[in-house]
Amino acid sequence: MSHKNYFKEQLQYIDTNFQELKSLYLSSTPLKERDNNFFNSYIHELESFLENEVIGPISKVFIGTKVTVMFDGDDDTEDYYICLPKQSDPDAGCISFLSPVGRQLLLRNVDDNVLLNTPAGSLPVTIKSITFAENLILQR
Template identity: 30%
Template sequence: MRHSLSPLSAARGHLVRQLVYFDERLPAFSNTYLAEFNPVEKKLIEDLIREYMEQLSAALEHDDSVLGSRLKTDILIGSTVKVTYDDDGSADSFTLVYPTESDPDRNRISFISPLGRQLLCKKTEHPLVLDVPDGRLGLKIREVNYGYIGGFIST
């Protein structure tokens, strides 16, 4: 008899795999995907990944009801984030993904991109001021939904 995983069990499994990946392969990830960054930026991204790992560990310590709630508030790799802009009230959605799965035309942004770095580890209703090429842009995180089904292509 075949048992299928609940969506929450599948999400937990994927988050555990993320945590294990970064725990075991952060130096290799850094050498591969952060080589183009200057040393200061590289350290900031590595520190963000460590913060992310702490956030994942804390979320995974809880039972499924708490984890399910956090998947709707915490921005993780695999979260789709709906934001509204302060200047005109317009809305946009982004999904945070691994660098190998980035596709800006489909609003799939790498968590190491400038926007991705500013969103990762934030929570719903969190106001942000993003640094963008044209200056600064205020926005508020309105909705977070974790539904990641992709994987990571490691090198």
């Protein structure tokens, strides 16, 4: 499946499962970190990306992308696959877009510097690349 078709299906999935996803967002996000426009912002950005006639490289983190981050201060990198909650498998690098790290990476761009706040502390990283994660299929 092309990434354009995947993202179109993703919009339908979000629309169909909106209440469940919103509930998961509210239950997994601390009150001070909640954004009332979280889903609207995401949908708007994804629709804007899809409006382009020619879909080029993915420069923004969406659900269904692989994000390579480089830890500041060394050359170590790590790949994260941003996925739906049901697909989450942290040991395989698949993190839900609703997880603390997933929320902080979502809608970021290549070369963005991000201070990832984790239970283990804050980690400064730079987003090095964003690609379509073909191995993630929408689960109905």
